[in-house]
Amino acid sequence: MRILTPASLNPAIRNVQYAVRGELAIRAEAHRERLKEENHGLPFDKVISSNIGNPQQKGLDQQPLTFVRQVAALTEWPPLADLAPGVFPPDVVARAKELIREIGSIGAYSHSQGVPFIRKNVANFIQERDGYPADPAHIFLTAGASAGVSLLISMLITGPNSGILIPIPQYPLYTATLAQYNGTPIPYYLDEASDWSTSVESIEVALKEAIAKGIEPKALVIINPGNPTGALLEESTQERLVKLCEDHSLVLLADEVYQANIHNRATHQFISFKKVVSKMRSPVPLVSFHSTSKGVTGECGRRGGYFECTNISEPVLALVYKMMSVGLCPVVSGQIGVDTMVRPPKPGEPSYELWKKETDATHAALASRTRIMAERLNKLPGVSCVNSPGALYLYPQIRLSKKAIEAAKSRGKEPDAFYALELLDRTGICVVPGSGFGQKEGEWHYRLTCLCPGVEEYVNKLERSHREFVSEYNSS
Secondary structure (H helix, E strand, O other): OOOOOHHHOOHHHHOOOOHHHOHHHHHHHHHHHHOOOOOOOOOOOOOEEOOOOOOOOOOOOOOOOHHHHHHHHHHHOOOHHHHOOOOOOHHHHHHHHHHHHHHOOOOOOOOOOOOHHHHHHHHHHHHHHHOOOOOHHHEEEEOHHHHHHHHHHHHHOOOOOEEEEEEEOOOOHHHHHHHHOOOEEEEEEOEHHHOOEOOHHHHHHHHHHHHHOOOEEEEEEEEOOOOOOOOOOOHHHHHHHHHHHHHHOOEEEEEOOOOOOEOOOOOOOOOOHHHHHHHHOOOOOEEEEEEOOOOOOOOHHHOOEEEEEEOOOHHHHHHHHHHHHHOOOOOHHHHHHHHHHHOOOOOOOOOHHHHHHHHHHHHHHHHHHHHHHHHHHOOOOOEEOOOOOEOOEEOOEEOOOHHHHHHHHHOOOOHHHHHHHHHHHHHOEEOEEHHHOOOOOOOOEEEEEOOOOOHHHHHHHHHHHHHHHHHHHOOO
């Protein structure tokens, strides 16, 4: 009998790397299990998972929005409204009944593209946000934004010479998906010295180099606000990027899942690429992604998201629909989560005041933690950190000594992974090394979330570990 081995599997799978759930996360889980032992011998009493934007996970404990969970409860079990009279606000009861009328049981498959009623609500949300119409027939509900990204990349890649332009640093989903479908990443570098700004010139250079190597650029990925950087694009830059896509016949893939995570709305404003493309009357094919996992909703486990297609031909839309149909339908509870995200309570409705209080508190907490963490990290020797205006992360650069780099190499580790492992073993804080996101040669970073409560204790641990590392390895 032939034994199943990795060598007998699709070779592309072996090339997939996903640092967010990699070695650091695996060791963190081992530490978490060890902490259950009475004499665990670890120098900390808890593991802090700062490696992933998962707001409601144990230890971070961002509270779910009451409105979202109440609607979810009544759509899961409609009789609950009658069994608990007066417990649920009237607008929640009305919303749940409305959704059940449109959906039926959430235990049944929905339309493969998503519940038509919910897609209409997404279209209304987009139109209210941008001031330009959206067509529900061009909106696809998905199990989180990642499912949509993977689908579109799989359809764009026609062979190993198909390339996708991706920002460096980038969210590892993009390189992992390209590896899975045997495509080629075309990296372009963000400018850390200019607050991680996007340079159109650097993309032009990357395009020329790729074409010279025989790679056909198919699409441009833009993450706005950025992950891991939190950078927010100015509208003038967005216009130039759209023009670049026109000139080079590129599909624009706009990852906009952090659009609600803007820390100072007085100085920074999110502008969607749908609005820019519509305003310019550009013919650029655009796919825009959004999710319930981020923002202040933070419902990662519910797996809700959508993508909107703009300037995509009907024959291509039919193929997208066909591929969506292979998976039967997106998670229905996730679709309901999308509906609550795009249709939150309005002023004057019974749930509005509590919803406003909860969302304001989450925005304020994220903004405060981001500011405090950036200020404190920038005071550490050998650390520089751009203060992020958006998203959920900071991405500090660490300057490592020759001794530290040699110690890392002797253990078969990238220097920033070695630093992150030391941080985890000293403090229980799990971060992601910059080598998992991409960075310039000779630079080292790590990404950490700004989701952790008890920010003083959290940052104190970061500072202590860094100073101990510097002392041991003579970093500067």
